[in-house]
Amino acid sequence: MSELRGKVQTVLGQIEPDQLGRTMTHEHLTMSFECSHVPPAPGDEGLSLAPIEMKHLHWLQQNPYSHHENLLLNQELEAVKEELLCYRKAGGGTIVENTTTGINRNLPALKQLAKETGVHVIAGAGYYVDVTHSEETRKMTVEKLTDVIVSEVLHGADGTDIRCGVIGEIGTSWPITESEKKVLQATAHAQTRLGCPVIIHPGRDNKAPVEVIRILQEAGGDISKTVMSHLDRSIYDHGELLEFARMGSYLEYDLFGTEVLNYQFNRNVDMPSDSQRVQSLKFLIQEGYEDRILIAHDIHTKHRLTKYGGHGFSHILKNIVPKMLSRGITQNQVDKILIENPKRWLTFK
C-alpha cells in the first residue's frame, strides 16, 4: 500500500500512533465561514455588524452565522494558540483540523501552531461544500480530483510541502450536488490508493449520512475507516441511528458546546444539549458501538473561543468527560472514545 502504512501524518511529519494521546477528531484552528452567512432577522442588521461585546453575547450565541466578523476564525491565531496551550495542560494531545479547500485552509499557520504548542495537528485534504467549489474544481474529472487529493497527502497542499493526514472534512449539501458526488468518488479512490482516514460533512438532512456512505461504498471506499460527522444535528431517531450505525462508519458527535434554541441552518432541527449528546453516546455504547464513537467541538466561529466567552477547545476534557463518567460511561469507554478510536481511525492502513 503506501509508505505511510502504520503511521499517522501530522503537519510536522509522521508519528507513531501511540504518540497521539487524547484526540479531538473534528476542529478548526483557522478558517473562514463566509460561505455560510445567514442574513440577520429584520431589525438585527445593526447587531450583525457591531463589534463583539458582552452585552450582545446571548444574541451572538443564538445567531452565530448572522454576525460577519464571527465567521472569521482566521483572525484569531494568537487566541487559538493560547487555547491549544490550555488544551495540552488539560491533557489533550492531538487536534484533527478539518479545514479543506473552500474555507481558507492555512497549512503554514497550522504548522506554526503545532510547533509553538506541542499539540499534534493533523490537516485535512480535499474540498468543502459545493457553494465553495471553484469553476476549476467543478470542471475536474474524478481522476483529476483523485490526483489532487492524493498529492495533498503525499506531497503537500496549497503550494507548500505540508502534508495532510486525513481526507476531509469533505463537504456535502442536501441534496448532494453533481460536483460533490465527483469529490466523494475521488475521495474513495484516493482512500483506496493511500489506505488513509476519511471524514465527511453530511448535508443537513437525516437521509444525508446514508446517501453519502452509499456513494462512497459504490466507489470502493473503506467505510470502516470513514467518519460521519455532525450526527448531533443529523439523526435523532434511535431506530434510524442504529440503522446508520450498522453501515460501519465511525459515528461522530462533534458539536459539543453548541446549545442553541434555533439551529440557524435548519429550523426543523432541535439541536441537542450537551447532556442529550452524552445520552446519545450512552445509547450507542449500550447498543455495542463503543469502538465506533468519536467526539469533538467543531469550533469554527470566534464566539466559541474562551476569548469571546465561549467554551473553548478544552470543554470536552474539562466538563464533558466528568459528565460522561457521572452518567455511567466507564473510564475505559471514555479512553476508547478519546484515545483508542481516534488512533485506529488515523493510522494509515
Ligand SMILES: CC(=O)NCCS(=O)(=O)O
Ligand atoms: C465548519 C462546518 O462545516 N461546521 C459544521 C456546522 S453544521 O452546523 O454542523 O453544519
